[in-house]
Amino acid sequence: MSTPPSTPGTQPADGPSVLIGALAPLTRPGWVEAGRHLLAGLRLAADEVNLAGGIAGRRLELVVRDTAADPQRATAAVDELAGLGVAALAGEYHSVVARAAAARADALGLPFLCSSAVLDELTEGPTERVARVAPAQSHGWRTYADFLLAAGHRRIAVAADPSVYWASGTRILRDHLAPRGAALVELDMRTLTPAAVCDALLAHGATALLLLVGHPEPAVPIVRAVRRDGRLAGLTIGAPAGQPEFPEWDALLGADGAGVPFLRYLPERLGPLGARVGDALRERLGEAPSFVAFEGYDTVTVLADVLRSHGCDDRARTAGAWPHVAVEGTRGEIRFSRVPGVGVRQWAWPPVQVADRDPADRDRFRVLHTA
Incomplete structure (x- = not known):
């Protein structure tokens, strides 16, 4: 056809x-x-x-x-x-x-x-x-890991909720980052408050925090806490699952939600x-x-x-x-084909990019990296 x-x-x-x-x-x-x-x-x-x-x-x-x-x-x-x-x-x-x-x-x-x-x-x-x-998640999230490596991050923390999806994302990131000299630290959001996340980031020397959590809770409180903690100035907050794509993110976080790289599937x-x-x-x-x-x-x-x-x-x-x-x-x-490790017929691949909301104009998206 x-x-x-x-x-x-x-x-x-x-x-x-x-x-x-x-x-x-x-x-x-x-x-x-x-x-x-x-x-x-x-x-x-x-x-x-x-x-x-x-x-x-x-x-x-x-x-x-x-x-x-x-x-x-x-x-x-x-x-x-x-x-x-x-x-x-x-x-x-x-x-x-x-x-x-x-x-x-x-x-x-x-x-x-x-x-x-x-x-x-x-x-x-x-x-x-x-x-x-x-x-497939492995394709997109490896692209995101490549973006982190190209930006110089070698110590990356993930704030993660328990779920099959977040656990899969964490595994993909670790498997891609570790052979390339980057370490991944997991922060269990079942036990940590946003303030405790900030302390853990400082203790581990992380330069990037990835939000592998639900939206708006607890993602929004975590972003607010990190942005307001002067000890973490310059730390990159990332959201591979794409939360900043939607207007609700900007409405809830305003300027705090800008400059947060996320995955989107657009050319x-x-x-x-x-x-x-x-x-x-x-x-x-x-x-x-x-x-x-x-x-x-x-x-x-x-x-x-x-x-x-x-x-x-x-x-x-x-x-x-x-x-x-x-x-x-x-x-x-x-077109659909068979991809190793994927049991369904897969479009391999739609375009993948890492983007963020421009801090100077939050209605504008900046493309930071492409697959």
Whole structure:
């Protein structure tokens, strides 16, 4: 398949709908801001598909379910959506939640195109039913480790909450940094207050602190404490998971949240399609779209292409189409392949960059490093 996205404004779709189940964190304790951006991208692409004639004349309809960052809730949603007759699943932001959804979808024979979750081991073993638009965590976080090394950091602390996702990130960083002469110190946020984090950073001689914790708690209090501690002037605060990408980060932290490097999955300059979609997303969201919104748009664009080419009523045929995808996305051509250590069909790779909010203009993002 090498079908470019259709141009909006042609004959609208009609007839019985083709259903796609859409998973996103839309309520707490999920990262609601990320879920809102993801859903905006999913819906924009679906609207454009329908304006261009739908799927063989049938309307594409998203059936949205809120996961609220709860794996059990996501599993129940997959069961419900499968029973409703969805042709495929799309979306999800949180990696642990996506892993639960992927396992259930795989067991049910339901194709799942994951938008944003990055955990390498998204499934227990190789499967043909699950594919992913976002890069694997190991690829992105190694890029982040390279950025730290290039900036001269050799003693790096991580403030970490207990979770599979944060533990995986810590392992990736350590395995990449240690052979290159850098040490990683773990600070267990189950036992440390923000003030105690500052003391530990000083005791360990760390030059960088990475936030592998929830947002806004305890990430925001940790940043405030470090910024206000004169002993730690010049220490770099980093957030590889991408928290500073979203406006809530800036609203809560102001100037304290600037200059915090994070991972984002965008090119340095968008092409014509990406620029057009970016403008449309900005209008819908009322703010600059994050990379998560582009991931959502690309997900539905790929699924629409697969369903047009392989039909809407045979889930096995849909899942079998991943190796044949060649679709123009907002950030480059999307193809899926097998990557060592990753059990799902993977786009290898979307663009990866390390960026931060410019302290001189917090609405501007500076690109600091690219993969």
